[in-house]
Amino acid sequence: MERKPNRILSGCLVWGIAFLLLSGCLVPASLFVAGMSTFFSEDLIAPTLGPYLCPENTNAEIISFESTIIEDGYIRPATSYEMLCKSPDDITVQNLGGSYALIWSGIFAVVSMILAAILAVFLTFVFLRLFRKKTNLNNPSPPLVKIQ
Numbered sequence: 001m002e003r004k005p006n007r008i009l010s011g012c013l014v015w016g017i018a019f020l021l022l023s024g025c026l027v028p029a030s031l032f033v034a035g036m037s038t039f040f041s042e043d044l045i046a047p048t049l050g051p052y053l054c055p056e057n058t059n060a061e062i063i064s065f066e067s068t069i070i071e072d073g074y075i076r077p078a079t080s081y082e083m084l085c086k087s088p089d090d091i092t093v094q095n096l097g098g099s100y101a102l103i104w105s106g107i108f109a110v111v112s113m114i115l116a117a118i119l120a121v122f123l124t125f126v127f128l129r130l131f132r133k134k135t136n137l138n139n140p141s142p143p144l145v146k147i148q
Helices: 007-040 042-053 099-130
Strands: 059-071 074-086 092-097
Touching (some): 007 042, 007 099, 042 059, 042 074, 042 099, 074 099, 092 099
Antiparallel strands (some): 059 074, 074 092
16 A cells, blocks of 8 residues: 655645745845835835824824934934824824834734745645656556456
């Protein structure tokens, strides 16, 4: 009796390995892109996240200002970024601080995980298709012949 491999178990194992490899590459790359985009695309981030993070009838605005940071026991200059929710008469309603950058990076990470899962499914099908065993080529049973 010939032993047949469990195709579902093999597929899950291949998918898991492909997902780990792909997400290990895509997630750090997406976090790098998200981190860099927080500095250069304030006009994109504020209108995108503002409606979800700010109260109704307010506008999101990202501001930057000079601040300091203590590093190795020395005070050094730094630049800080904050998202403010302002009412139409330009009064600050809510200060979200730098949390918008964390949420923006999280969106990029989730999208890259979904992309890694989809690509892993595709690679699993390709891998199992290429390495499947050809069972119909060497069939040990004789062909059916009609005897009269």
